[in-house]
């Protein structure tokens with residue numbers, strides 16, 4: 361399997377949940393509000409024998425010329441966004457789901473960013489996003505997706521096409537899910553925001569931004585041990601330095 365990280369850059373995020381671009385060469389973390397986290401925003405493409413998989417969709421920001429940043433990044437990697445066959449969503453917070461669709465400024469209409477792909481989403485995660493109970497969700501993207509036939513709702517745990525394994529994890533958001541892509545004795549693991557950064561795997565601690573921090577911490581310990589035994593490749597969506605890690 362070929363793995364391509366599609367970094368959208370580094371950002372700080374604080375209690376307002378707004379992602380503010382951060383340039384390590386120019387910006388100082390001390391100038392940002394207290395408690396700000398420094399994170400990468402980094403969707404992944406995994407090319408398998410059957411699919412071009414996209415793992416989460418990024419912030420949905422646009423380049424100065426109006427191109428969606430994730431489209432730009434895909435094309436830089438030699439992939440036409442029309443070729444993406446499946447979009448696997450860990451959860452629907454804005455930094456992961458903002459690139460699901462894009463509003464066309466001229467037509468004033470929203471279009472799916474990956475029109476030939478099936479978007480694979482946890483059913484309850486979609487319901488909670490649509491309920492508008494939390495401001496963390498990409499509500500415009502999610503509402504639009506819910507009205508299309510490109511949505512495949514999944515629940516609990518299971519397998520797609522005999523090689524994409526998924527499991528409801530909770531932890532970060534109540535209905536967050538993780539994916540294991542298994543092909544030719546290789547396992548690529550995407551733990552979304554329950555396993556977002558390498559250092560979090562190595563030190564057991566409970567974060568304040570998780571829905572159930574204790575569960576998320578326990579899952580990281582479990583996955584770190586199992587991944588080491590089974591030789592998983594870890595994909596870290598928010599890691600500044602290490603997008604892909606294998607033992």
Ligand SMILES: [Zn+2]
Nearest residue numbers: 453455456553
């Ligand atoms: Zn996130």
